Amino acid sequence: KAGVTQTPRYLIKTRGQQVTLSCSPISGHRSVSWYQQTPGQGLQFLFEYFSETQRNKGNFPGRFSGRQFSNSRSEMNVSTLELGDSALYLCASSLDGFQETQYFGPGTRLLVL
Amino acid sequence: GDSVTQMEGPVTLSEEAFLTINCTYTATGYPSLFWYVQYPGEGLQLLLKATKADDKGSNKGFEATYRKETTSFHLEKGSVQVSDSAVYFCALSDQFDSGGGADGLTFGKGTHLIIQP
Numbered sequence: 001k002a003g004v005t006q007t008p009r010y011l012i013k014t015r016g017q018q019v020t021l022s023c024s025p026i027s028g029h030r031s032v033s034w035y036q037q038t039p040g041q042g043l044q045f046l047f048e049y050f051s052e053t054q055r056n057k058g059n060f061p062g063r064f065s066g067r068q069f070s071n072s073r074s075e076m077n078v079s080t081l082e083l084g085d086s087a088l089y090l091c092a093s094s095l096d097g098f099q100e101t102q103y104f105g106p107g108t109r110l111l112v113l
Numbered sequence: 114g115d116s117v118t119q120m121e122g123p124v125t126l127s128e129e130a131f132l133t134i135n136c137t138y139t140a141t142g143y144p145s146l147f148w149y150v151q152y153p154g155e156g157l158q159l160l161l162k163a164t165k166a167d168d169k170g171s172n173k174g175f176e177a178t179y180r181k182e183t184t185s186f187h188l189e190k191g192s193v194q195v196s197d198s199a200v201y202f203c204a205l206s207d208q209f210d211s212g213g214g215a216d217g218l219t220f221g222k223g224t225h226l227i228i229q230p
Contacts, residue, residue: 004156033217043202045217058217090156098206098218099145099164104156 002026004093004105012111018079021108025072025093031055032074033102034066037088046089049074050097078110086112115140119203119221126193127229134188134224136177136203144205146170146179146186147218151200160188160201198228 005024013019025032033056034046045058049068066076072093078085088109092102119136126132138144145164149157161170166181175190186203203221 035217042222043218043220045219048217056217092157092218101159101162102157102218104149104158106154106156 004091004103006089006091006105006108008108009106010109010111012113013081014113015081015083017081018077019081019110020075020077021089021091021110023074023076023091023093023105025074025091026103029093029095029103030072031094031097031100032068032072033092033094033098034074034076035090035092036060037090037107038086043090046076048097055097081112083112086110115144115205115207115219117203117205117219117221119201120224121222123225123227125227125229128195129192130228132188132190132193132197132226134201134203134226136186136188136221138184138186138203138205138219140184140205140207142207144207146177147204147206148175148177148186148188149202149204149220151202151223153199157202193226193228195228195230198226200225 007022031050033048037043048056052068063079068074088107090107091105094100094102117138147162148160150160151157161172163170163179169178177188200223202223204218
């Protein structure tokens with residue numbers, strides 16, 4: 001069974017631009033969550049999507065948004081990039097939610113210059 | 114809100130040494146507890162988990178016991194190997210947080226473990 005895949009693996013953007021990251025969950029998984037990992041703040045929860053609906057949301061500004069498609073693939077978008085958005089963005093999938101095992105992808109490393 | 118506290122390290126041990134990484138938590142409800150491991154350049158992999166008090170999770174020689182009375186979930190391994198060098202994250206999932214819904218996994222800062230041959 002294929003694992004969680006994320007594209008692209010690396011991105012370099014400049015301040016003010018926007019970026020879209022993609023995540024393909026494990027086949028059959030309906031829950032997709034996104035996390036931001038930085039050296040200072042560690043791993044922080046962004047949001048969770050389940051059956052194309054945002055079910056939970058962390059404490060991030062509205063510049064961070066996401067969506068989920070009918071095949072459970074998910075995208076997250078960050079608009080008006082700031083230097084502080086430089087991070088590793090991790091996607092995780094599970095069958096139904098957080099009480100179950102979360103399977104993480106390798107992440108997308110975003111550098112904002 | 115929920116939180117997880119763990120030693121950040123780096124923790125440096127010799128091969129075959131005994132390992133303990135402490136993890137304590139605060140949670141509103143009755144959380145499930147997890148240990149994840151992250152190898153360089155990779156995402157997180159679930160190492161073990163426990164869903165109720167006194168449960169012991171185990172995998173690849175690692176063990177951790179859910180202690181509700183001390184709100185702890187310490188990770189142990191009897192004899193570490195060089196291949197165990199990685200960053201270890203303690204995490205919880207609290208279905209009944211103060212907001213009435215789940216807020217994702219709450220992670221500790223991670224413990225960088227270095228095993229020397």
